[in-house]
Amino acid sequence: MTTDRILPSREAEDLLDLTRAIGDRHLATHVNRHERDETYPEGVFKVLADAGLLGLPYSEEFGGGGQPYEVYLQVLEELAARWAAVAVATSVHTLACFPLDRYGTAEQRERWLPQMLDGRLIGGYSLSEPHAGSDAAALTCQAVKFTNGYTISGTKSWITHGGRADFYALFARTGVGPQGISCFLAPGSHDRLAFGPPEQKMGLHAIPTTTAYWDGAELEAERLIGAEGQGLGIARRALPQRPSADT
Numbered sequence: 001m002t003t004d005r006i007l008p009s010r011e012a013e014d015l016l017d018l019t020r021a022i023g024d025r026h027l028a029t030h031v032n033r034h035e036r037d038e039t040y041p042e043g044v045f046k047v048l049a050d051a052g053l054l055g056l057p058y059s060e061e062f063g064g065g066g067q068p069y070e071v072y073l074q075v076l077e078e079l080a081a082r083w084a085a086v087a088v089a090t091s092v093h094t095l096a097c098f099p100l101d102r103y104g105t106a107e108q109r110e111r112w113l114p115q116m117l118d119g120r121l122i123g124g125y126s127l128s129e130p131h132a133g134s135d136a137a138a139l140t141c142q143a144v145k146f147t148n149g150y151t152i153s154g155t156k157s158w159i160t161h162g163g164r165a166d167f168y169a170l171f172a173r174t175g176v177g178p179q180g181i182s183c184f185l186a187p188g189s190h191d192r193l194a195f196g197p198p199e200q201k202m203g204l205h206a207i208p209t210t211t212a213y214w215d216g217a218e219l220e221a222e223r224l225i226g227a228e229g230q231g232l233g234i235a236r237r238a239l240p241q242r243p244s245a246d247t
């Protein structure tokens, strides 16, 4: 079925053509095997990164695509039409870039953002916990401050790309109540971080969704994104994923 698209520019039309071509060649041809066998699509995100599809709604200053949100969403639709799991992971990666892009300091952005937006680093978003889904303010994962950083302890659940991502936008508790949640740019691996087996899902088999177990992992202070206590606001603003919005 073809879709009539309303796009704002010739550049956006070309981008959609490119996405369809890449999707037909690199996604549609492999989707059935990976979804059936529940195997990770090695190399697919490199293809999307090389095409510039992993930072589309972010500013070009740090390597984003500088595209309006409506164009980014239409690219996601074209990816999803060919491989839903890859589109979801692309969406979550893009979402995971939001806290640093919007709330990071200049130094933090310069250090990490270019590699995130050009897809060299793939991101996950770690807000949910076993007993904190819709009610994210109920999360209990702890981030205890020490001289040079924070010690992370707790269980996070339902992480798209869990165990595979290079970094996580991680939300953990530095105080009490809704104002006691902070956001961290956590590394994808750490000797005090372990992941559970992939959840048994009804679909989206090729990309794992897992639990993460943080057991006293020390993160450097520079990995706090925004101010202490700002995390829940960051998490909620990230979910609509509108980097160009003012809120």
Ligand SMILES: Cc1cc2nc3c(=O)[nH]c(=O)nc-3n(C[C@H](O)[C@H](O)[C@H](O)COP(=O)(O)OP(=O)(O)OC[C@H]3O[C@@H](n4cnc5c(N)ncnc54)[C@H](O)[C@@H]3O)c2cc1C
Pocket: 092, 124, 125, 126, 127, 128, 132, 133, 134, 135, 157, 158, 159, 160, 161, 201, 204, 209
């Ligand atoms: C495939 C998959 C991938 C996911 N990936 C991620 C990820 O990458 N990162 C991450 O952090 N999380 C992820 N999640 C978790 C997802 O964000 C949560 O499932 C979601 O927040 C809902 O939480 P819950 O499942 O605990 O449901 P609940 O919060 O228990 O909600 C269950 C039902 O109750 C309804 N409900 C809840 N509260 C109210 C209320 N106050 N009034 C009326 N109705 C209510 C909800 O709408 C829902 O229908 C993923 C989940 C899935 C299934």
